[in-house]
Amino acid sequence: MNDPLSEPSVYLRIQGIVRQIPAGRVSTYGQVAQLAGGCTARMVGYAMASLPEGTDVPWQRVINARGRISPHGMGYGSILQRQLLEEEGVRFSPDGVIDRNLFFWP
């Protein structure tokens, strides 16, 4: 049942993976890409960029491999992302880095 190729498109497949991320946790683009299968970290980022504003996909829980938020949305999108994560209980280091052992998923 879990035939990834059964999904209509790569982007929708990626969105499905992101929805599986529980609140209070985060994941990386590369991780989501591997879970989706057949796609790369870039595809995940591009898929997130194409998400609508009222999407039900927790795009905020997806960050880069460094455990940090990548600048996007003219720089303000990343700020919003950080606020949303803090609302869910995710802690950031003074440098804006998330502890991989505490919040990274899976």
Add this chain to the structure above:
DNA sequence: CGGCTGACTCTGG
């Protein structure tokens, strides 16, 4: 069908 765009990751210096 061609060209442009984009929220990444890796390696070398």
Add this chain to the structure above:
DNA sequence: TCCAGAGCCAGCC
């Protein structure tokens, strides 16, 4: 640690 370049691919016009 930071910076620059290369690799990579699905959407959209």
